[in-house]
Amino acid sequence: MTEKQTRPWDAADYVETDEDVVAYLEAAFEDGDPGLIAAALGDVARARGMTRIAAKAGLGRESLYKALSPNGNPEFATVLKVMQALGLRLHPSPAPDATRE
Numbered sequence: 773m774t775e776k777q778t779r780p781w782d783a784a785d786y787v788e789t790d791e792d793v794v795a796y797l798e799a800a801f802e803d804g805d806p807g808l809i810a811a812a813l814g815d816v817a818r819a820r821g822m823t824r825i826a827a828k829a830g831l832g833r834e835s836l837y838k839a840l841s842p843n844g845n846p847e848f849a850t851v852l853k854v855m856q857a858l859g860l861r862l863h864p865s866p867a868p869d870a871t872r873e
Contacts, residue, residue: 783812784819793819793858807842813854814840820858828857 787796793816800812817825817840826833831853839846840854855861 783815787816787819790859793860797860806845810840810844810846810851811842813846813851813858814844816858817854825854825857829853 783796787793797809797812797816800809803809814837817836822837823833826836829836829850831839831850836850836854838844839850846854852862
């Protein structure tokens with residue numbers, strides 16, 4: 773029996789187009805888990821070049837890696853800076869199951 777070689781799956785290897793980025797981040801935001809959202813932003817930032825995104829956002833590369841890791845806890849200002857550096861914006865819309873008060 774031959775042993776199979778595997779390597780960890782990395783979303784950054786598959787987020788190539790703007791459409792990929794939007795779909796990936798929309799799925800993360802729909803889940804609602806802050807850690808997942810931070811990690812997804814980190815995947816996209818790595819796919820686009822973490823050094824370049826950090827510079828555009830005015831943040832340190834190492835601190836951005838840490839903040840956007842699955843265990844990171846970025847400040848909302850950091851999330852907004854990264855979104856802007858990626859050429860994206862947050863767009864609020866009503867949740868499908870939202871109740872109006």
